Amino acid sequence: MASFPASTPLSLTIATRESRLALWQAEHVKACLQAQGHSVTLLGMTTLGDQILDRTLSKVGGKGLFVKELETALEDGRADLAVHSLKDVPMELPPGFELAAVMEREDPRDAWVSPDCAGLADLPPGAVVGTSSLRRQVLLQDALRELDRSDVRIEPLRGNLDTRLRKLDEGQYHAIVLAAAGLKRLGLGDRIRHVFEPETMLPAAGQGALGIEIRSGRPELRAALAPLCHARSWAAVAAERAVSRAMGGSCSMPLAAHAVLTDGNVFLRAAWGDVELGGPLVRAQDSLVLSDLADLAAAEALGTRVAAALRAGGAG
Numbered sequence: 001m002a003s004f005p006a007s008t009p010l011s012l013t014i015a016t017r018e019s020r021l022a023l024w025q026a027e028h029v030k031a032c033l034q035a036q037g038h039s040v041t042l043l044g045m046t047t048l049g050d051q052i053l054d055r056t057l058s059k060v061g062g063k064g065l066f067v068k069e070l071e072t073a074l075e076d077g078r079a080d081l082a083v084h085s086l087k088d089v090p091m092e093l094p095p096g097f098e099l100a101a102v103m104e105r106e107d108p109r110d111a112w113v114s115p116d117c118a119g120l121a122d123l124p125p126g127a128v129v130g131t132s133s134l135r136r137q138v139l140l141q142d143a144l145r146e147l148d149r150s151d152v153r154i155e156p157l158r159g160n161l162d163t164r165l166r167k168l169d170e171g172q173y174h175a176i177v178l179a180a181a182g183l184k185r186l187g188l189g190d191r192i193r194h195v196f197e198p199e200t201m202l203p204a205a206g207q208g209a210l211g212i213e214i215r216s217g218r219p220e221l222r223a224a225l226a227p228l229c230h231a232r233s234w235a236a237v238a239a240e241r242a243v244s245r246a247m248g249g250s251c252s253m254p255l256a257a258h259a260v261l262t263d264g265n266v267f268l269r270a271a272w273g274d275v276e277l278g279g280p281l282v283r284a285q286d287s288l289v290l291s292d293l294a295d296l297a298a299a300e301a302l303g304t305r306v307a308a309a310l311r312a313g314g315a316g
């Protein structure tokens with residue numbers, strides 16, 4: 001591991017959304033920075049994505065909705081860092097901003113949450129499964145087709161984690177699908193009936209990883225954040241995000257990308273589907289020996305290759 005120059009103690013402000021999960025994540029970053037000798041305060045903010053709860057994200061502007069207000073705070077100098085779930089961060093940051101850190105990833109998989117049903121095969125006839133994610137929708141549809149369960153309906157489900165769990169508990173759904181990472185972070189891991197293996201529900205690019213965004217050109221901040229970076233997680237999400245970037249990725253596209261690193265080998269799988277057409281899912285995969293974990297360009301090149309295979313109709 002490269003050694004970084006020790007950073008002088010800084011006084012830092014973190015811009016964060018105010019959902020319970022966002023605050024957990026910001027507190028986590030705060031604790032890590034404090035352990036490095038910095039002093040840290042949080043600046044809580046409500047984003048458009050938190051306010052619009054009656055429409056599907058892909059219909060109102062996509063991922064950027066959760067990020068933009070936080071970027072304005074960085075621009076104004078009200079905050080130095082913005083902490084994001086990397087999954088919600090657009091592939092291209094606006095000019096003048098950069099991703100300065102990716103921290104160690106939580107479980108990247110999706111979780112099945114249901115009071116009564118152990119899994120998809122266990123759902124009663126005509127059951128309702130809740131998710132608003134287009135990716136989860138097409139992957140669920142694919143899995144249901146395999147099980148010959150066209151009777152199961154997939155219904156929209158929005159809101160923060162607590163809201164979604166409340167709607168499940170009120171009986172509006174038989175089951176819902178959520179990121180395992182969010183549930184675990186909030187101490188709600190006991191709500192997970194099972195985690196989906198990536199073969200069934202391939203995770204979203206960046207799922208489970210935390211990203212820290214700053215305004216470009218602040219070397220003192222990058223030095224302060226260096227100890228928080230996790231090279232393996234960063235290489236994995238770099239490959240995944242490159243798939244999304246090459247596919248023109250936005251929330252309006254059902255796209256999954258999941259990289260696994262073992263012994264210097266990056267194995268990347270991706271899937272892409274069309275909800276409207278209900279057409280078949282296209283899957284592609286490829287791998288790469290990554291001798292230097294910091295070689296993000298190589299990881300990204302793998303992602304671009306897998307995206308090309310997806311566009312070509314799948315391979316591997």
Ligand SMILES: NCc1[nH]cc(CCC(=O)O)c1CC(=O)O
Pocket residue numbers: 085086087088177178179180181182206207208209
């Ligand atoms: N789409 C919202 C979102 N953004 C990040 C997470 C939590 C998991 C993570 O850190 O990726 C969630 C909730 C979910 O998808 O269930």
